[in-house]
Amino acid sequence: MTSTTEADREPEADDPVPTELGRDGTALLIRWSDGRQQRLETETLQRQCPCATCRERYRDAEPASADSSHAGGKRIEATLPILPLASTAAPLRVERMEPVGNYAYAIRYDRGCNKGIYTFRYLRELGGFTSR
Ligand SMILES: [Zn+2]
Numbered sequence: 001m002t003s004t005t006e007a008d009r010e011p012e013a014d015d016p017v018p019t020e021l022g023r024d025g026t027a028l029l030i031r032w033s034d035g036r037q038q039r040l041e042t043e044t045l046q047r048q049c050p051c052a053t054c055r056e057r058y059r060d061a062e063p064a065s066a067d068s069s070h071a072g073g074k075r076i077e078a079t080l081p082i083l084p085l086a087s088t089a090a091p092l093r094v095e096r097m098e099p100v101g102n103y104a105y106a107i108r109y110d111r112g113c114n115k116g117i118y119t120f121r122y123l124r125e126l127g128g129f130t131s132r
Contacts, residue, residue, distance in 0.1 A: 017102070017120055026091040030123065040128045042092045046109055048126055049116035 020031035028045060030038040047054075092112065097105040104119040 015103075015120060016124070018105075018123075021097060023094070026093070028094050032124070037130050038124070038126075038128050039130050040123070040126055042094055042109065044128075045094070045107065045118075045126070046092060046112055046116075049107075049113050050118060050122060051113060051115040054113050054116065 016032040016034040016036070018030050019033050020029075022029040022031075024039060026042050028040045028042060030040070032038065049055075093110045095108045095110050097107050100106050100117050103121075104117050105123070106114075106117050108114045
């Protein structure tokens with residue numbers, strides 16, 4: 001059996017689903033069908049964006065690969081569009097959340113990456129529960 005993380009599992013019928021979404025300052029609030037309430041800071045949420053680009057951008061603590069065979073040992077820097085400094089002037093906001101099927105949300109921020117599909121299971125793995 002291959003080991004998969006919880007987030008990779010297929011959704012199950014009895015998985016909790018969000019019943020209410022809200023904002024609290026810069027944080028996103030999610031109430032779940034099992035009665036728990038979650039509070040996620042928007043900045044944190046975007047940093048945990050599950051899309052490939054963000055995983056690379058934010059999780060490159062792990063060395064990409066020891067592949068130096070091409071480029072003659074020259075280090076190639078991946079260039080990504082960097083947001084202007086103005087992006088730090090105001091707190092990041094969630095503009096809207098679009099349901100994807102019945103298992104995930106596409107979260108649109110007012111800036112930065114808007115490609116992440118956050119499965120319900122993944123959202124719950126991010127923690128930040130304020131009640132049981
Ligand atoms: Zn992303």
